[in-house]
Amino acid sequence: MEKRVLIATFLSMMIIFLFWQAFQKPPTANNQPNSVKPMETVKIPASSTLANTAHENPAVAEPTRQAGQRISIQTNTSKISIGTKGGGIAAWQIKDKNGTWVDIAPTTAETQHLLTLDTKQAPYLAAVLFTSDKKDIVLHDSEQANITLTGKTPEGLEIIRTYSFTGEGYLVKTSGIFKNTSNAPLTVPDFNLWWGPGLNPLNIKANQNTANAWIDGKIIRKMKPELKTGAIRWAALDNQYFIVALLPQQAPFTGVISERNSAKQISVGLTSQAGLLSPGETSQYQLDVYAGPKEYHTLKTLGPKLEEMVGFGYLGKFVYVILEAINKVVQNYGWAIIILTLMMQAVLLPLTLKSYKSMKEMQDLQPLMKQLQEKYKTEPQRLNVEVMNLYKTHKVNPFGGCLPMLLQLPIFFALFNTIKNAVELRNAPFIFWIKDLSLPDTVFALAGVNINILPLLMGIGMFVQQKMTATDPQQAKMMMFMPVIFTVMFWGFPSGLVLYWFVNSLVSMIGQYVIMHKKPPKVEVVS
Helix, strand or coil, rough: CCCHHHHHHHHHHHHHHHHHHHHHCCCCCCCCCHHHCCCCHCCCCCCCCCCCCCCCCCCHHHHHHHHCCCEEEEEECCEEEEECCCEEEEEEEEEECCEEEEEECCCCCCCCECCCCCCCCCCCCHHHHECCCCCCEEECCCCCEEEEEEECCCCCCEEEEEEEEECCCCEEEEEEEEEECCCCCCCCEEEEEECCCCCCCCCHHHHCCEEEEEEEEEEEECCCEEEECCCEEEEEEEECCCEEEEEECCCCCCEEEEEEECCCCEEEEECCEEEEECCCCCCEEEEEEEEEEEHHHHHHCCCCCCCHHCCCCCHHHHHHHHHHHHCCCHCCHHHHHHEEEEEHHCCHHHHHHHHHHHHHHHCCCHHHHHHHHHHCCCHHHHHHHHHHHHHCCCCCCCCCHHHHHHHHHHHHHHHHHHHHHHHHHHHCCCCCCCCCCCCEEEEEEECCCEEHHHHHHHHHHHHHHHHHHHHHHHHHHHCHHHHHHHHHHHHCCHHHHHHHHHHHHHHHHHHHHHHHHHCCCCCCCCC
C-alpha cells in the first residue's frame, strides 16, 4: 500500500481513537468553588424551629426533610412522591423500556426534595408544612389530575403550590402562588428551585451528568458551578440517555445556577429574586418539568434547541431520521443499522471505487517504483522527478486513495453519534446473543474479562482485509497492528456501533477483493 494511503489511514485511525477516548472517558467535573456560593455556606442555628437548607450537612438535613407526609402519584410512565414539608418532590421514578421502575433522582443521604422552594434567609419556605387537597392518585392514558398544596409562614405569607399530571408522558406542570395575607407588606425571599444532586437512573458515573441552559438565545453547555442570568427558556441536567428539563413558563426566574457536592454530583436550578407584596397582593411562577428519556422528537416540542442535548450533531440528525424510518419498516434496530450501513455504502460507492482503484494502480506500479528507487538511490532529487513522471505517464493520482477515505469520516462520525446517543437503542435486541444494542454483546466472562463476539469478528475481518491489500512486507507488519488496535478500541462499545463497523468493514472487504484481484495491466519502466 502506498505510504500516503498509509498516512491517511493512520490519521483516520487517530481521529477515531480520539472519539473513542471521548466516549469512554466523559469530561471530569471541574469544581470552581469560588465562582458561586458553596452548598455548605448557608448556616441556620440548630435551635431554630425553621432550620432548613437543601445544602446543609446532609446527615442533619435529611431526617428533618423526611418529616411530614407523602402523596404518591402513579401514571403509566412515572411514579412521583410529593412531600408535604416544603411541598417539593421527595422521589421520582420512571418506567424503563423493559418495564422496570428506575429512580431518575435516587434518594440518598444528600438528596434534597426536588423543586423545593430553597431559601437562604427567613422565611425559610422549605420548612413550611403544606396540606393537600388530594391523597394518593393513579392515572392512566389521557386521564388528568391536579394536586394543590397550601401552606403559610408564621409571618402570613400564604403559598399555594399546584402540580398537574397526565396518565401518559413525562411532563409535569407545576406552579406557585405567593399571597400576602397579613396587614403589612411582606417579602417573598430569594429562592431556588433545584433538581439534584444527580441524575442517575442507570447508575451512571456522577461526572457523566452535565448542566446546560438556554439563556439569551443561546445554549450554555456543561456549566461549571456558577450562576448565569438572563432570559431563560430552559435549564437541564442530562446524561447519555436521560434528561431533566426545567422549562419556565412565567416570571420571576432570573437565572440558572449549578453546583456540585462532594461526590461530584451536579445540581441545576432556577433562581428568583426577592419581591415585596402589599397586603392582599399575589405573585406567581409557572414551570414545566420534563424528566425522562432523551427522545429527540419529544424534546424538540418542549423548548428551543432542547433536542440539541441528544448530541446527534448536524449530520447525525439526518442519519437519525433515516434510521427511524427504516426501523418503522423492519421493526428491528439491528437490521435498521445494517440497512443504513448498506445505504451509506451505496451513496459513497463512487468515492470508494475511486479509492480502491487508486490503491490498485499504486500497487501495480510498485515493481516500477522499486526499479526507480534502485536506479536513483544516490540521487534523491532525480528520484522524486522520475517518480512524478511515472505517475504522470500512467495517469495515477498518488492522493486518489487518501481523499475518498477522509471524505468518509464525517459520515462515520454522524453514524457514530447517532448510534451512541439514540435512546431508542436502549434495551433494543437484534438477533441471537445480541440482546441490547446499547451495550457490548457479552456472551460470557473468562477470568474476569467479558468476551464480546462482534469486536472479535470485526478484528478478524480487518485482519483479512489488511492481508489482501498490504504488499510491502514492512508496511504489512505495521498494518497488522490495526485489527488489534481497533478490536481493543471497540471492545467496550455498544454492540450497535460495532455492528455498523463490522458490516461496513465486511462490505469494504468484498469491494476491495473485487478491485484488487483484477489482472494488472502491463507496465514498462520509464527510461
